[in-house]
Amino acid sequence: MRRVARTYGPEEIRRAIGQVPRRRFAFLPTPLEACPRLSEQLGVRLWLKRDDQTGLAFGGNKTRNLEFRLAEALAAGADTLVFGVEVTSNSARQTTAAANKLGLRTVLFLRGDPPAGGPQGNLLLDLLLGAEVHFFHGDDAEMARAMAARADELRREGRRPFDINAAPMFAVASSLAYVESLLETREQMQAAGAFPQHVYMTSGSKGQAGLVLGRALLGERDRYRVVGVAVSKPDEDRRSAVAAIAQAAAARIGLEAQVGPEDVESERGFVGAGYGVPTPEGMAAIRLLAATxxxxxxxxxxxxxxxxxxxxxxxxxxxxxxxxxxxxxGGTPALFSFAAQLAAPVSQ
Ligand SMILES: Cc1ncc(COP(=O)(O)O)c(C=O)c1O
Known part of the structure; x- marks a missing residue:
């Protein structure tokens, strides 16, 4: 049986997060938008937490975590960020934008190929923001080696590179950011005379860990579901991974939290053929939200x-x-990378 967990009020949680070094550039709180037309169609009351409106180069969830990640890089004396991600990454775009704001350079290792028709979506924006882009094929270990080799060169050129992927705050920052996002959502819903019963979020684990942690700290485990929807072939043990990130984030802010795999609801059925490959259900959802x-x-x-x-x-x-x-x-710049599929007539 679980031991009775300690719980905290929102202000206590905010104060604890407030101790973590941070640079502020997000537009917060983001709006919580009611969706009356879609709600009526679906027979539920649906709200969108508009974290696509966080500011910073078309917005998205990364603005929140970059406030912590970049403070960490600056504290380490960095003048250049080295970051390895997928070519479609929103994180690459937003990291480069945040770095520009603080006068840092960005070197991106992007897994994938330059698109045949020329850069579009996030890649176009990475280039426009002035990132040094290297295309890359290989697993995470090879990526780490390629990044380390470029970092060595940069040091020889007299620069001070910082490996974002290996930074202690990498996952913890996203998690703390989503504890805060949850606090905003609850308060905005209460102001609207409602309270969440189900919270859904597209998940690469880190943000979801924040929602799960926030819910545990507030003692609201039994009040609402938090569902993380996977968009890549999930690791065997995603639930343990999410719980471990939540625990690390709690430890970073000195609060006691009991979060285990049993607290993590992971939906794995909507990935389709793989990361970055559109699905008919996903395309239909895009059209429905746009239309309603x-x-x-x-x-x-x-x-x-x-x-x-x-x-x-x-x-x-x-x-x-x-x-x-x-x-x-967020992630909306990717619409332009899939223009052909999205512009095609929908079969009835
Ligand atoms: C639009 C969008 N949604 C969700 C995610 C997943 O975020 P996290 O890794 O914090 O769970 C990402 C980043 O990978 C993203 O770009």
């Missing part, structure tokens, strides 16, 4: 996340009349 609420999702992340939520509403897993929040984590 004038809101854009994207084919790589949020379309798949919303597809999972829509399926759960339609199956009754989310009961009619429920109060539901979808955390819109």
């Amino acid at each position: 609420e004038g809101v854009f999702l994207d084919p790589v992340y949020t379309g798949k996340g919303m597809a999972a939520l829509l399926a759960d509403v339609r199956s009754g897993r989310v009961a009619p009349g429920s109060d539901v929040v979808f955390v819109h984590t």
Whole structure:
């Protein structure tokens, strides 16, 4: 049996996070937007937490965590960030933008190929922001070696590189950021006379860990579901990984939290053929949100996340009349990388 966990009030949690070094550039709090037309169609009360509106180069969930990640890099004396991610990455775009704001240079190792038709979406924006871009093929260990080799060269050139991927704050920053996002959401819902029963978010583990941690710290484990929707072939033990990140984040702010794999709800059924490959359900979700609420999702992340939520509403897993929040984590520049598929007529 679980031992009774200590709980904290929102202000206590904010104070604890407030001790962590940070640079401020996000537009916070982001709006919580009601979706009356789509809610009526679905038979639930749906809100969007508009974390696509965080500011910084078209916005998205990364603005929140970069406030901590870049403070860490500056404290380490960095003048150049070295970052390895997928070619479609929103994080690459937003990291480069944040670095520019603080006068740092960015070197990106992007897994994938330059698109045949020329750069679009995030890659176009990375280039426009002035990142030094290296295309890359290989696993994470090879990526780390290639990044280390470039970092050595930079040091020989007299620069002070900082490896973002290996930074202690890398996952913890996203998690703390999403504890804060949850605090905002609860307060915004309370102001609207509601309270979440289901919170859905597209998940690479780190942000979801923040929602799960926030819920545990507040003692609200039994009050609402937090569902993380996977968009890449999940590791065997995603739930343990999410719980471990949540624990590390709690330790970083000196609060006591009991979070285990049993607290983590991971939806793995909407990945489709793989990371970055659009699915019919995800594309339908993009069209539905655009048509009913004038809101854009994207084919790589949020379309798949919303597809999972829509399926759960339609199956009754989310009961009619429920109060539901979808955390819109951004990613919209990717729409332009999938122009051909999105512009194609929809078969009826
Ligand atoms: C639009 C979007 N949604 C969700 C995620 C997942 O974020 P996290 O890794 O913090 O769970 C990412 C980043 O990978 C993203 O770019």
